[in-house]
Amino acid sequence: MLALGIAFADPVYAGEQPSNTEGANTEQTGGGDETGIYAAAQIQYSGSVADDGGTGNVTSADVNWDPPPCWYAPYLGAKDFKRKMSADLEEAASGPGMTGHAGSAIGQTKAHYEDEFSWEDNPGYKDYNVAKDGEGMFWAGVENPNEPDALKRNSCTELPFWVDNGEPPPPRYEQAITPEILAALAYQHMQLPDTKVTLAPAEATKVNLPTWAWLDKADFHEVQATAVVDVPGFAIQATTTAKPVSLKLEPGTPDAETYPASSECAINADGSIGEPYAKGKADQTPPCGIKYLRSSGDGTFDLQATITWEIAWTGTGGAGGDLPDGTFENAQTVTVQEIQAINR
Incomplete structure (x- = not known):
């Protein structure tokens, strides 16, 4: 191999890609004559x-x-x-x-x-x-x-x-x-939705009281990102799809129990996770949730909700396959009050 002792005066970069919905129009234009470039592949x-x-x-x-x-x-x-x-x-x-x-x-x-x-x-x-x-x-x-x-x-x-x-x-x-x-x-x-887990009680939960957690299907859905190269004589594309599959809850303190015990809430058949709280369920165990065993005092606990996404891709010529699962972590504060008995 030759050892080239120079660098291009203008390095070749992938180009900046603005806007998360419009995509990036980074194709260089010009024509193969004395005033423009014939083509330059950017994504x-x-x-x-x-x-x-x-x-x-x-x-x-x-x-x-x-x-x-x-x-x-x-x-x-x-x-x-x-x-x-x-x-x-x-x-x-x-x-x-x-x-x-x-x-x-x-x-x-x-x-x-x-x-x-x-x-x-x-x-x-x-x-x-x-x-x-x-x-x-x-x-x-x-x-x-x-x-x-x-x-x-x-x-x-x-x-x-x-x-x-x-x-x-x-x-x-x-x-x-x-x-x-x-x-x-x-x-x-890829930019995944910044989904906040819904909790009940919403404002402040109580010691030894199960807190229900869920994500609605409408807020928790499949997303896609596409990358394209298209220049004269060469055009390829690929679409990467992320599908939500589970939610992991980390209470922010060891003095807590999770539902289920694994802390992994699976996705439901309709695409949601967990189950919304409703009146009459106070004595039930939530399919997805947390029970705090001590008060947060004058502060709060940092609840970490990590969503796991199954990621796959398809592309030009029928190509495709799997990519590593992706995770996205949302943090939200939870206030836990020391009240031994309540009526709901």
């Missing part, structure tokens, strides 16, 4: 996604799973790539200290794109493949701007390579963008 997000391209609020239940830190995607057509790359190489070659290994790397890179210099399974190009302009694109590494680890973010270091329209990238580029990668990115940007 458009739509559906239930975070504002401004930020990371969503889903936490993967699999601590070993991470969204892709970078990937390879269509970058520029041949003429525009020649204009940019030749200018970058010329600027790098004129910089101070460009001798020895660094100067040799620049020379080899120039020969790779101009004079068909090849190595291993990396074919060279004649005049930046200008003769095939419009028939394909050069692909380049794209950084995930939401990846905090700079080393991982900068790990797609292969030189830009050519892919004909309608053809897949060479197998050696395992990080080339696919519907599965788009699905993982949609997962990373």
Whole structure:
């Protein structure tokens, strides 16, 4: 592999993605002439996604799973790539200290794109493949701007390579963008509803009195996030779907009991969780709830309600599969009063 001693003057990024319902219109436009770029693949997000391209609020239940830190995607057509790359190489070659290994790397890179210099399974190009302009694109590494680890973010270091329209990238580029990668990115940007668990009693509960907890189907529903890449000669998409499956209650104190004892409230057949309290149920055990065994005094207990979401994806060409379950934690305060006997 060549060791390229320069960086692009304008790094390739995934682009910022504003608005959680409109999606992100980040496609660069322009035309293959002297005034614009032929195409540059950026990702458009739509559906239930975070504002401004930020990371969503889903936490993967699999601590070993991470969204892709970078990937390879269509970058520029041949003429525009020649204009940019030749200018970058010329600027790098004129910089101070460009001798020895660094100067040799620049020379080899120039020969790779101009004079068909090849190595291993990396074919060279004649005049930046200008003769095939419009028939394909050069692909380049794209950084995930939401990846905090700079080393991982900068790990797609292969030189830009050519892919004909309608053809897949060479197998050696395992990080080339696919519907599965788009699905993982949609997962990373997904914004789950900020659902607050309904409690009864609502204002303040009592020591040794069962507190009922539930989520209505209307507030607790399936959500989707879609990621799309669409440039001339290359278009793929993936939709990631999160389906709520359970609610875990953590009372905020060890002096409490949960219903059920596992603290995991399963989803009902109608999509709700738990059961709303109604008159006449004061002596019943709630299917989902908490019983506090001591008062919160002058303060409150922090009830943590963690919803687990089953996540799967579908994409271009009938692709699809499962992604790690996601969790989203809501915190709410609970006041517990010391009253031994009450009438309801």
